[in-house]
Amino acid sequence: AQSVTQLDSQVPVFEEAPVELRCNYSSSVSVYLFWYVQYPNQGLQLLLKYLSGSTLVESINGFEAEFNKSQTSFHLRKPSVHISDTAEYFCAVSRVGNYGQNFVFGPGTRLSVLP
């Protein structure tokens, strides 16, 4: 079975400051990794994903995440945040070869960007 840990339940940060949201996973088999964002009263939106290849993946709105197999981590970073980045961020894993697509989500990190 897979599990996901997001070490910080809440992260307050000032606008234009850098931020890192941490994600660690546990799995005995290979996994795919995802970050989803949930804005207030909305569903989940895919932010970025790691399937294979380069361990550094980027989103269109300036976020990036790096897959570190030895540390079983997939931390999300942004060099300069905006007020509009305020949301809940979820890290998720899916087992390679799992055609049932059973995503396992972490508990989430609430990012609050302060003016």
Added chain:
Amino acid sequence: DAGVTQSPTHLIKTRGQHVTLRCSPISGHKSVSWYQQVLGQGPQFIFQYYEKEERGRGNFPDRFSARQFPNYSSELNVNALLLGDSALYLCASSLGGLADTDTQYFGPGTRLTVL
């Protein structure tokens, strides 16, 4: 193009009642998954359906059931509602098929409150 749609958006029921939630996937998507998101937690996988057949099931009691129709829309049914069933129920659609790298796209969710 329309995204994943869910109905109703909000629902209030009392203990012991039954509820049916509905989901329409993105056009061309053949797989639908259901997740339960309790307040303050990450989504938990309930079911996945592909081509009208159950492909995966999470750790939920038999009070939870689902089905997928020929047009790929889906219903989630919950019988004998408990207070603990109060949650945001999310539907996600994906292309399906044999690609385990399929990306899931989420709907806005149905907020169920059990009194």
